Amino acid sequence: MNPVERSFEKRRKKEEGLFANIYGKRLSFLISYPNYYNLGMANLGFQSIYRILANDERILVDRAFLPYPQEEAYLRTTKTPLFSYTTYMPLRDFDIVAFSISFEPDYLNFIKILELSGIPLYAKDRGDEYPIILIGGIAPSANPLPIEPFADLFVIGEGEKVLKDLIDLLLKERNKCEVLKVLSKWEGVYVPGYTEGKVRRLWIEDVNHYPSETVLYSREQEFPDMHLVEIGRGCGRGCRFCMAGYVYRPVRNRSFSVIRESAKRGKRYRKKIGLVSPSVSDHPEIIEILEEILSEGMGVGISSLRSDSVTRELLYLLKEGGLNTITLAPEVGSEKMRRIINKNIYPELLFEKIEEALSVGIKSIKLYFLVGLPKEEDEDIEEMVSLIRRIIEGFKSIKELILSINPFIPKPHTPFEVFPQEREEIVEKRLSYIEKSLKKRYNKIKILPREIKYYILQGLLSRGGKEISEFLPEIARNGPRRFKRVVPEEISERAIFSLLDPDDLPWKIIDTMVYSEYFEKERTLMEKGRFTPPCPPKGCTLCGVCRNINIGGNR
Ligand code: SF4
Numbered sequence: 188m189n190p191v192e193r194s195f196e197k198r199r200k201k202e203e204g205l206f207a208n209i210y211g212k213r214l215s216f217l218i219s220y221p222n223y224y225n226l227g228m229a230n231l232g233f234q235s236i237y238r239i240l241a242n243d244e245r246i247l248v249d250r251a252f253l254p255y256p257q258e259e260a261y262l263r264t265t266k267t268p269l270f271s272y273t274t275y276m277p278l279r280d281f282d283i284v285a286f287s288i289s290f291e292p293d294y295l296n297f298i299k300i301l302e303l304s305g306i307p308l309y310a311k312d313r314g315d316e317y318p319i320i321l322i323g324g325i326a327p328s329a330n331p332l333p334i335e336p337f338a339d340l341f342v343i344g345e346g347e348k349v350l351k352d353l354i355d356l357l358l359k360e361r362n363k364c365e366v367l368k369v370l371s372k373w374e375g376v377y378v379p380g381y382t383e384g385k386v387r388r389l390w391i392e393d394v395n396h397y398p399s400e401t402v403l404y405s406r407e408q409e410f411p412d413m414h415l416v417e418i419g420r421g422c423g424r425g426c427r428f429c430m431a432g433y434v435y436r437p438v439r440n441r442s443f444s445v446i447r448e449s450a451k452r453g454k455r456y457r458k459k460i461g462l463v464s465p466s467v468s469d470h471p472e473i474i475e476i477l478e479e480i481l482s483e484g485m486g487v488g489i490s491s492l493r494s495d496s497v498t499r500e501l502l503y504l505l506k507e508g509g510l511n512t513i514t515l516a517p518e519v520g521s522e523k524m525r526r527i528i529n530k531n532i533y534p535e536l537l538f539e540k541i542e543e544a545l546s547v548g549i550k551s552i553k554l555y556f557l558v559g560l561p562k563e564e565d566e567d568i569e570e571m572v573s574l575i576r577r578i579i580e581g582f583k584s585i586k587e588l589i590l591s592i593n594p595f596i597p598k599p600h601t602p603f604e605v606f607p608q609e610r611e612e613i614v615e616k617r618l619s620y621i622e623k624s625l626k627k628r629y630n631k632i633k634i635l636p637r638e639i640k641y642y643i644l645q646g647l648l649s650r651g652g653k654e655i656s657e658f659l660p661e662i663a664r665n666g667p668r669r670f671k672r673v674v675p676e677e678i679s680e681r682a683i684f685s686l687l688d689p690d691d692l693p694w695k696i697i698d699t700m701v702y703s704e705y706f707e708k709e710r711t712l713m714e715k716g717r718f719t720p721p722c723p724p725k726g727c728t729l730c731g732v733c734r735n736i737n738i739g740g741n742r
Pocket residue numbers: 423436437438721722723727728729730731732733734739740741
């Protein structure tokens with residue numbers, strides 16, 4: 188056994204839960220998460236796809252992640268091609284290798300994995316002897332172009348929907364070219380070079396039929412002590428900066444009974460349930476769900492709360508479930524910016540929720556902010572600082588105030604998609620100003636490390652077109668630190684620092700079912716400082732999604 192096989196085995200021996208069939212003979216399917224094991228195993232998208240594959244006895248299923256640095260060094264020095272986690276089969280020997288990509292920076296790891304596997308990077312250089320390379324996940328679903336030449340096909344949107352049909356097809360048809368031809372006609376599948384016209388994203392009508400939860404557990408994964416369960420998909424709040432808020436519409440909540448069953452399954456492996464959704468507190472049965480978890484004697488963790496749906500009862504139950512920190516996301520500090528982003532977490536509401544949290548014994552508060560939003564000025568940053576000061580000075584019983592302040596990138600398929608990204612120097616200056624104003628004076632404030640280093644690269648990976656792809660192999664090889672030398676300045680200027688033409692956006696090949704005029708209308712409302720109300724329970728045709736899928740409102 189070589190050292191990498193040993194380290195895979197060591198990790199595998201500590202795993203519990205659903206193990207995939209590794210004896211299927213007719214088709215070998217590898218699912219890869221292009222980042223380290225601890226992150227991939229905690230990703231619910233990865234776990235959901237793995238669950239469907241692992242339950243299909245017809246196929247051999249295995250996993251691969253980005254190797255840790257020591258593992259990578261061994262593979263490179265010994266020229267050993269990257270192999271899978273359980274069967275140690277080289278990736279290039281699988282019939283299909285599927286990547287689940289949630290974050291754009293992981294495009295570089297995806298390329299690195301292909302390179303470490305000895306699989307030619309470009310689809311055009313891969314003959315029938317190489318696996319089909321499939322890419323899914325929210326980042327490429329929104330804009331596949333920056334990595335288009337490396338993929339044989341993209342599954343756009345909620346991939347669970349087509350996975351079984353895809354396996355059926357691959358079991359019947361082995362010729363790669365024929366498979367791609369057939370797939371190019373499917374809704375939600377984008378086959379570069381074959382697909383004609385726009386690709387409409389896939390969505391699941393009844394999420395209760397598709398559980399999304401931890402099925403394979405490891406103590407090495409993020410949130411090692413939790414059974415994670417997605418309680419709802421989509422968010423109808425309409426924050427103008429949030430891509431997930433538009434590409435996962437409409438809101439679909441899992442029912443109480445489905446979540447209860449999931450919690451029971453999780454109880455066999457973990458003592459805590461981690462509830463995941465864009466906003467856990469928006470679930471209409473959240474109180475019943477928490478009461479059920481507590482009555483089972485389990486603890487609870489949550490992804491995020493929305494200040495305007497948090498109640499004292501909810502906070503009390505969360506505290507009972509062992510939660511010691513609540514996370515709220517005001518995002519901005521001024522009324523002007525609240526109206527621009529369409530998120531009305533005004534100071535009094537925030538103070539009220541902090542007060543309630545403290546009253547039930549939750550003493551640690553985490554707040555999310557964004558810097559570099561469209562129309563933002565120095566005065567708005569000033570107001571952000573003053574809001575934070577009012578909190579730390581006004582609530583003496585706060586034990587710790589954690590601030591996560593991130594540079595903003597205008598994302599595809601949002602009203603902000605056409606706006607130029609803010610200049611790095613300005614974002615840097617504003618972030619430093621916030622830090623200087625707060626850090627030394629208040630020892631209870633903890634500011635999480637900011638992620639500005641690759642701000643421009645991230646913008647390019649999110650918003651670039653096909654022209655970005657030619658630089659990615661070199662950036663992946665030499666590390667992102669030197670990317671500015673690789674990508675000509677005029678490309679960044681055009682792709683991310685200019686006002687884009689709404690009719691000529693690279694990601695227009697993806698149809699999210701939102702009317703194209705809707706974002707234009709949202710931008711007009713933004714200019715006027717007007718709020719757009721959240722998705723109503725029914726009868727709405729505002730953004731077009733519900734009309735397109737014929738449900739006429741939220742659920
Ligand atoms: S049509 Fe209305 S309810 Fe449906 S997603 Fe759009 S805004 Fe929300």
